[in-house]
Amino acid sequence: MVSAGDFRNGVTLEIDGVVYQILEFQHVKPGKGAAFVRTKIKDVINGGVVERTFRPTEKFPVARIDKIDMQYLYKDGDLYNFMDNNTYEQITLSEELCGDAMKFVKENETVKVLSYNGKVFAVEAPLFVELEVTETEPGLKGDTATGATKPATVETGAQIMVPLFVNIGDKVKIDTRTGEYLSRA
The missing domain is CATH 2.40.50.140 (Nucleic acid-binding proteins)
Incomplete structure (x- = not known):
């Protein structure tokens, strides 16, 4: 059992028979009235996100994922x-x-x-992957001062934005959570 006062990001709980994961939480102590915990929780089964408030003494069972x-x-x-x-x-x-x-x-x-x-x-998915660029426009020589990017397709078929110096055949490191280019591999 976890009390609302002990909430942390990423904890999974069972609330009213539904499994939720805590995305954000904030302990609030208003000038008048009792303290409470404001949370943003995600239903892990259907992906819906809701905001709820709890008394710090409320307890919920931890869901085993x-x-x-x-x-x-x-x-x-x-x-x-x-x-x-x-x-x-x-x-x-x-x-x-x-x-x-x-x-x-x-x-x-x-x-x-x-x-x-x-x-x-x-x-x-793994947090970081290395994939080969299969399709992109050639970069222009000397056009690197602006930090500009261009679209590229990687070997899985996904589209990402890469710097102008990346060419077809280059291996790139990608953050799978954001889909952002990190570096050449």
Whole structure:
């Protein structure tokens, strides 16, 4: 059990039978009246975000989220196929369940599959990936002082913005949470 006074970002709780993850929290002590905790929480199953306030003494059970390392095998239509690295058991997940997580993941890479009570609700890509640029316009010589960017397509088909000096065939490091170019690999 976690009391509202002990909330931290990233904690998963079960509130009224629904599993929520705390995105933001703030302890508020108004000049008049009792203190309270203002939170922004996300429903981990359907992705909805709500703002709620709690008394600091309210207690909620911690929800146990299982994170399993699985290897991404291949995409078949709008279905993604994964294999558990320990048991070699294979599962198939829909494109809508995986969301944008698979945008930067190549075949045979390891991802984390998140589940609650055996029900898979999300896929977490590695934080950083290295991908090859397959399509981009050539950069102009001497046009680097402005820090300008240009669109590029990487080997998974995702579009990112890269500096002008990046060319086709270059390996780039990408932050999968934001989809931003970090550096050349």
